[in-house]
Amino acid sequence: MSADLRLVVFDVDGTLVDSQADIHAAMIDAFASAELAAPGRADVLGIVGLSLPEAMAELAPGVDAATRLRMVEAYKNAYATRRKTVGAAEGSPLFPGVRDVLDAVHAVPHWLPGIATGKSRRGLDALLDGHGLRGRFVTEQVSDHHPSKPHPAMLHAALSETGVAARHAVMVGDTEFDMAMARAAGMVAIGVTWGYHPAPRLAEAHHLIDDIAVLPALLKDIWGET
Structure with missing residues (x-):
């Protein structure tokens, strides 16, 4: 060394x-994909830094693992779509x-x-x-x-x-x-x-x-x- x-x-x-606007918007879509009420902005920002599976487990602890995995994919897709629409630098x-x-x-x-x-x-x-x-x-x-x-x-x-x-x-x-x-x-x-x-x-x-x-x-x- x-x-x-x-x-x-x-x-x-x-x-x-x-990136809070992008993160919060994508999380709203992820919860909507499972027909669940989305957590508030403060709760979402509180888990920023965790990897997505761990973050989803924190925000939706009562949801079964398979559903959470689908929510993770929904989040990724929503984030990518928003990035294309809004732009990475702008969002x-x-x-x-x-x-x-x-x-x-x-x-x-x-x-x-x-x-x-x-x-x-x-x-x-x-x-x-x-x-x-x-x-x-x-x-x-x-x-x-x-x-x-x-x-x-x-x-x-x-x-x-x-x-x-x-x-x-x-x-x-x-x-x-x-x-x-x-x-x-x-x-x-x-x-x-x-x-x-x-x-x-x-x-x-x-x-x-x-x-x-x-x-x-x-x-x-x-x-x-x-």
């Missing part, structure tokens, strides 16, 4: 992009300042940007293409190939792919699942307060930030860089 490289892993929904816009900070991270040669998301490969590709961010991240971990957050498998894979030691890596996310995942992987957990979990749910964060613009300076402080 290199002692010089640093890894900055970002969550996506609620951290880089505001899930970048939060203010995100592009500038991604540029700043990318500009430091030994800082490696990565992604760990509950999105599928298809969903992440569509989002990256929509925002012109394809190829910006050196490691991209998605729900297709890993257990749901907060299991640390995504971060273990990101560390393995980049050759960075956990002590030289951070996870930036907006949910308690991101914070727990980072701690389980031995990484620094940076919670953001503009996302879908309120600050009290981010109790496991090592650091909390209210503005993404401060992230580069925080990273330098964490790693003792000038």
Whole structure:
């Protein structure tokens, strides 16, 4: 492993992009497919970060497994249809300042940007293409190939792919699942307060930030860089 490289892993929904409209609309359609009343927006946003099967189990605990699987497929189809109709960038816009900070991270040669998301490969590709961010991240971990957050498998894979030691890596996310995942992987957990979990749910964060613009300076402080 290199002692010089640093890894900055970002969550996506609620951290880089505001996808709540897409997520809530798709969840309404998923519940409608099973003739069930949809949960409220706050309940839906509360499970953002989990992989879809786990999220559906949280939102519809009394529904049998076969029905929940159909609801998961209905959600995926509804999300894909909305993406085609509304557009990935329009339906899930970048939060203010995100592009500038991604540029700043990318500009430091030994800082490696990565992604760990509950999105599928298809969903992440569509989002990256929509925002012109394809190829910006050196490691991209998605729900297709890993257990749901907060299991640390995504971060273990990101560390393995980049050759960075956990002590030289951070996870930036907006949910308690991101914070727990980072701690389980031995990484620094940076919670953001503009996302879908309120600050009290981010109790496991090592650091909390209210503005993404401060992230580069925080990273330098964490790693003792000038």
